[in-house]
Amino acid sequence: MADAGIRIVLLHDRAGKLLALLPGRKMLDLSRLCQLTGRELQPVKGEDARRFFNQPGLQSETGLTQLLSLPLAIDSGYAEAEVKGYEPHTGWCFSLPHLPRHEQAVRGDFAVLPQEPREAAAGxxxxxxxxxxxxxxxxxxxxxxxxxxxxxPGLSETMQLIVKLRSDAGAGVDDLVPVVKRDPSLSAQVMGWASSPYYAAPGKVRSIEDAIIRVLGFDLVINLALGVAMGQVxxxxxxxxxxxxxxxxxxxxxxxxxxxxxxxxxxxxxxxxxxxxxxxxxxxxxxxxxxxxxxxxxxxxxxxxxxxxxxxxxxxxxxxxxxxxxxxxxxxxxxxxxxxxxxxxxxxxxxxxxxxxxxxxxxxxxxxxxxxxxxxxxxxxxxxxxxxxxxxxxxxxxxxxxxxxxxxxxxxxxxxxxxxxxxxxx
Structure with a gap:
């Protein structure tokens, strides 16, 4: 992220493209920008921004001039004469002797300084x-x-047992296998994990015990099961x-x-x-x-x-x-x-x-x-x-x-x- 200078953002709506220029450290407030321009603007996709700003023609003065002939929104927080700017998706940097002036340029306040969340002890x-x-x-x-x-939603009974096992320093495979077996969906998942190319287990995985003891281990099964459970909630x-x-x-x-x-x-x-x-x-x-x-x-x-x-x-x-x-x-x-x-x-x-x-x-x-x-x-x-x-x-x-x-x-x-x-x- 640039600490100084201007950031350029490509946006669009049904009326076409617009470039927003704002101080590099600030956040673009879309609501304020839409109110200022009277348009329903959205940022272009990251891949489209990369394709647009990677055009070779933008490296020339002529190309930059053509770029800045697009409709512009210029945040009033940037008042310096010389413009040194960048585009974050591509890292493309540009320099201008002054901010552009044309009839399709509007000025106003649409950039804000982001505020750090107030950190505190969890609880x-x-x-x-x-x-x-x-x-x-x-x-x-x-x-x-x-x-x-x-x-x-709460956790299922099976997952509540998994959480207890995760917190029990004395728990082992003998405690885990019955819990996994009682949940057909989790059993199928464990067998799928153990057979996946990433773990490259030698030979065929033939049972839940085999999957846990020989391939995955107690810790990994507990953690994968918890991760899936949280995601399913x-x-x-x-x-x-x-x-x-x-x-x-x-x-x-x-x-x-x-x-x-x-x-x-x-x-x-x-x-x-x-x-x-x-x-x-x-x-x-x-x-x-x-x-x-x-x-x-x-x-x-x-x-x-x-x-x-x-x-x-x-x-x-x-x-x-x-x-x-x-x-x-x-x-x-x-x-x-x-x-x-x-x-x-x-x-x-x-x-x-x-x-x-x-x-x-x-x-x-x-x-x-x-x-x-x-x-x-x-x-x-x-x-x-x-x-x-x-x-x-x-x-x-x-x-x-x-x-x-x-x-x-x-x-x-x-x-x-x-x-x-x-x-x-x-």
Whole structure:
């Protein structure tokens, strides 16, 4: 993201194209822009923006002049004479001696500074934030227990048993196999996972016991079952940001990389790979909850995310809904009694320093993994480098991290098949 200068955004409606020019650090407010122009503008798809701004002709002065002959909306917050700008989808940069002036250019206030969500310890404060957002954007008036009011389905009996096993340090395969067998759908899922190309089990997988003991292991079956259960509680939102990586692909990629990095981490206490995997698998669960709670507003949120690809999505969510996926996801997982390490990882994945010291490593693993995956187009969000000192803070060196990332990318097709099984079940 550019810290200074101007950002250019391509939008369209039935009347044609329009370019919006606004300060690079600000968020484009679509509602204000539509009011200013009297049009029903939407950002173009990311792939269309890349195709448009990658045209060779735009590299010449003539091409730039032709581009800026399109209808323009110029935010009044940018008043400098010389224009140095960029386009975030392509990284294309341009420079002009002055802002263009023509009869199809309008000026006004349609850019706002994004506000950081107010971080607080998970629990009562997050519940208050969620309550205010629900009351503001729905007809619900929240009373008594928040989770009862939101109309969120509960976990099945099988999944309640799985959650208990996940939290029981003494539980083992003998406890898990009967639970899996009592649920035909979960049994079929476990057999499918064990037979998937990613795990490359030698010989045919012949039973649930064989799948768990020989191929997958106790931790992995528990975590995969929980991930699927959480995803089944809520439907995937229909109108997601166009061009985004699918929910389950991101979940499986992030979980796999978190687990690999956890195995290499040289810190004390050493992170448990199973919990790291589960945190990664559920890291985006709050996104499903937002879609469930605010369906009339979810399409609007998706368009705002498309119009502001340079911003972390939680900043856009804060501006549009006044609550973030991290807040609502962490709160709900905590109310369902998942391990505290997983709840903290989901809640504080964007700002790990706010997590308790003994749980911080799990939030750090998601933070690092998501940014590494973005750099390879395997996760959504702006391509931003990790702060100085990462990944050393996790006891990792750059060579280890790159090796883990390369290994995941080489297995991306097999992992996509695995995530496809989640989609079919959901």
């Amino acid at each position: 009562a404060d997050d519940a208050a934030v969620i309550t205010r957002a629900v009351e503001r954007f729905t007809s619900l008036r929240v009373q008594q227990r928040l989770e009862d009011t939101l109309g969120l 809520l439907k995937l939102p229909e109108d997601t940001p166009r061009g985004s990586v699918s929910y389950w692909d991101q979940a499986v990629y992030t979980a796999t990389l978190c687990e690999q990095l956890a195995r290499h981490a040289k810190v004390e206490p050493k992170p448990r790979p199973g919990l790291a995997y589960l945190g990664g698998l559920l890291h985006n669960f709050g996104y499903l909850v937002l879609g469930h709670l605010f369906p009339p507003h979810f399409s609007r949120l998706s368009r705002y995310i498309e119009a502001n690809p340079h911003l972390e999505q939680r900043l856009v969510e804060q501006a549009v809904l006044h609550v973030t996926r991290e807040q609502i996801g962490g709160w709900l997982l905590d109310s369902w009694k998942l391990p505290s390490e997983v709840c903290a990882a989901v809640r504080f994945q964007q700002e790990p320093e706010h997590a308790d010291e003994d749980e911080r490593i799990y939030a750090q693993l998601i933070y690092l993994s998501s940014r590494l995956l973005r750099s390879r187009g395997l996760s959504d969000g702006p391509h931003t480098a990790c702060p100085q000192g990462w990944p050393e803070a996790l006891g990792l060196d750059e060579a280890q991290v790159n090796a883990c990332l390369d290994d995941l990318c080489s297995s991306a097709d097999s992992l996509a098949e695995l995530s496809g099984m989640f989609k079919k079940r959901g």
